[in-house]
Amino acid sequence: MRKQKKKRPHIQRIPSDAAVFTKLDVKEDGGNLVVTANYKLGNLDKTQWTINPSGDLALDYTYNFSGVVDLMGIRFDYPEDQVISKRWLGAGPYRVWQNRIHGTQYDVWENRL
Numbered sequence: 001m002r003k004q005k006k007k008r009p010h011i012q013r014i015p016s017d018a019a020v021f022t023k024l025d026v027k028e029d030g031g032n033l034v035v036t037a038n039y040k041l042g043n044l045d046k047t048q049w050t051i052n053p054s055g056d057l058a059l060d061y062t063y064n065f066s067g068v069v070d071l072m073g074i075r076f077d078y079p080e081d082q083v084i085s086k087r088w089l090g091a092g093p094y095r096v097w098q099n100r101i102h103g104t105q106y107d108v109w110e111n112r113l
Helices: 098-103
Strands: 020-029 032-040 044-051 057-063 085-092 105-112
Touching: none
Parallel strands: none
Antiparallel strands: 020 032, 032 044, 044 057, 085 105
């Protein structure tokens, strides 16, 4: 019997043609661990993960764009059943399906599962 490799979930996926990683900084700030990744080219400028002592993660990111865009933001490839909570700026308060776009409000939302 072949041993199967356990697939590691990816938290952040950046298209290979969108940004080039340039630098990683790690520091402690008030008991939190702050990990900052900087990029050049593409639209993504910076991602900053803050990990507090209890293990909670927060992601802040900076990107740039010019012109008119239909969608912008960041995408996750992480098992949904392992997400405890999420907070975002965008349409909400729940998932937006194509037939419900007009029923949502643009705001800061938080879901605790």
